[in-house]
Amino acid sequence: MTGKRLSRAALITFCIAARACPASARDVPVISRQISDFRIGSSQTHFGSLEFLGGLEMVSSRALFGSLSSIRFRPDQRHFVVVLDTGQWLTGSIERDAKGRLSDLSNVEITPMKNIAGRSFEGKGHMDAEGLALDGDRILVSFEQDHRVDVYPDPGFAESGAIATLPILIPRKMLSENRGIETIAVAPASSPLKGGVVIVSERGLDSDGNRLAAILSGPLKGRFAVARDGSFDVTDGAFLPNGDLLLLERRFNMAEGIGMRLRRVKGADIRPGAVVDGELLLEGNFNSQIDNMEGLDAFQAADGTTHLILVSDDNHSILQRNLMLEFRLSERPASN
Numbered sequence: 001m002t003g004k005r006l007s008r009a010a011l012i013t014f015c016i017a018a019r020a021c022p023a024s025a026r027d028v029p030v031i032s033r034q035i036s037d038f039r040i041g042s043s044q045t046h047f048g049s050l051e052f053l054g055g056l057e058m059v060s061s062r063a064l065f066g067s068l069s070s071i072r073f074r075p076d077q078r079h080f081v082v083v084l085d086t087g088q089w090l091t092g093s094i095e096r097d098a099k100g101r102l103s104d105l106s107n108v109e110i111t112p113m114k115n116i117a118g119r120s121f122e123g124k125g126h127m128d129a130e131g132l133a134l135d136g137d138r139i140l141v142s143f144e145q146d147h148r149v150d151v152y153p154d155p156g157f158a159e160s161g162a163i164a165t166l167p168i169l170i171p172r173k174m175l176s177e178n179r180g181i182e183t184i185a186v187a188p189a190s191s192p193l194k195g196g197v198v199i200v201s202e203r204g205l206d207s208d209g210n211r212l213a214a215i216l217s218g219p220l221k222g223r224f225a226v227a228r229d230g231s232f233d234v235t236d237g238a239f240l241p242n243g244d245l246l247l248l249e250r251r252f253n254m255a256e257g258i259g260m261r262l263r264r265v266k267g268a269d270i271r272p273g274a275v276v277d278g279e280l281l282l283e284g285n286f287n288s289q290i291d292n293m294e295g296l297d298a299f300q301a302a303d304g305t306t307h308l309i310l311v312s313d314d315n316h317s318i319l320q321r322n323l324m325l326e327f328r329l330s331e332r333p334a335s336n
Contacts, residue, residue, distance in 0.1 A: 006019060014194045028065055028090075028108040032056040034101065035289050038325070050262075050282050053307070054101035055289060055325040064088055064110050066314045066322055069182075070132035070236050071295040073309065077302070081134070081157075082295070083141055085119070085313065087113050090156050094324075102326055113141070114161035116150065131184035131236065132295075133197065140156055140166070142199060144180025147172045149199065149216070159189065169214040169223055174321060179203035182248070182294075183237040187218070191243030191267050194218045198270065204211055221285030222272025229277075236296040240331075243267030247278060248296040248310065260284040260293040262308075279327050282327075291321045298329070306331055 035055035036041060045052045057064075062126040069085045082090040092108035103155055112120035113127055121127055131142035141162075147170075150162035168181065175181070183200040188195035196218025204212040210225035211234055226234065232249040244267045251259035263278035270276055284290040291312035303309050306329040314320040 012245045015197050026109040026111055028060055028062045028092075028110050028274045029091075030058050030060045030105045030108050032058045032102075032104045033186075034097075034103060035323070035325070038289050040287055040289060046070065047282050049329070049330040050308070051328040053326040053328055055323060056102050056104070058102050058105060058322045058324065060108075062110065063316075065090075065108075066316045068311045068313050068322060069130045069294050070184075071309060071311050072132050072134045073297050073299045074134075076306075077299050080297075081132065081139065082311070083113070083129035083132045084110070084245065085128050085130060086316075087129060089113055090262050091158070102324060109158075111158045116162040116165060118161035128178075128180075129183045130180065130202075131199070135186045135197065138163075140184055140186075140197060142181035142184040144175070144182070144202070145177050147180045148179065149184060150263075166216055168198070169216060169221075170201065170204065170212050171200075174206070174212055175201055175204040176306070179233070182233070185237045185239050187239050187245075187246065187267070188241060188243055188271075191239070193220055193243065193267065193270060196220060198237070198239075198245070200234050200237055202235065203228075208275075213276075215270070216273065220271050224270060224272055224274045225274065226265070227275055227277040231256060235294045238296050238298040238308075239267070240298055240329075241265075241300060242331075245270060245278075246281075246296060246298060246308070248293060250293050252292055257286050258290060258292070260288070260290045262296075281329075289323065289325065291323050293323075301328075303331070 038052040067084045071082045073080045093106045095104040097103040125145045128145045133140040139154045139157045149166040151164040179202045182202040189195040197216040200213040214223045232251045235250045236248045245265040247263045249261040262282040265278035294313040295311035308327045309327045312323040314322045
């Protein structure tokens, strides 16, 4: 159901009523309200190299829906995999209206994640899933608190326990309990990283105050750092086809309020020992349609353009929202 004409209150009322509707344990009813403006009250759609294409505000009668931490799209650009920081997988598909704008989610299912021992949800401290990457016939998931990167088979991840754990190269004592590995991404095979797996911590800092990061595989395996600017933390990242890395940053505190930034790091700059920064592509605050922005993916659409999808984590709070926002990126020549 597309909730384009429904208010947020109507969405919530519908979901409360829907609790009585029969459904399987895995099936998750979701209703969505379309978002047409990124800047609240403004029709502006272009923000530097980004064009806002639309978005969704999503609610469900199922209590587990929410806490979206990371999202990755399948090659068909429609089906997706999400990890929830409460220790669940969420899968489904996006739907589009006649103008190609996001209009709804369909076929949404939630299943519990299993650890390497095959057990589900031993507590948030053990299954606090924050990052997600699709890597051929496997799915990589980064966890914080119990800092690690687990490997799941693909297909079959939803039924299987983790089949391996990757060395993260960063000493766990340098990662604070709730500020661990938020970002895991796989570089393009054609990039200097040659398909290497990259992780970036949310707020694990080195002695110079830079965010800890590492290349876990490939010819440039080793640690590097991402410069920290102000009170923003890295919450997800995705590689572009040319090897540049997009980083999603989030600010969420009482003193400064809510904030979101997107940065673009040149792929050629990512190497062991480097401290990388990046070009600021987009910044949003309370005047923008944002919330606790946690997930980011990039994919090449059918027309050859690069699209970005961002999702938020509502922390299962009635004061926050589950959002999905879509932008189109004006691509530039590949990095040198």
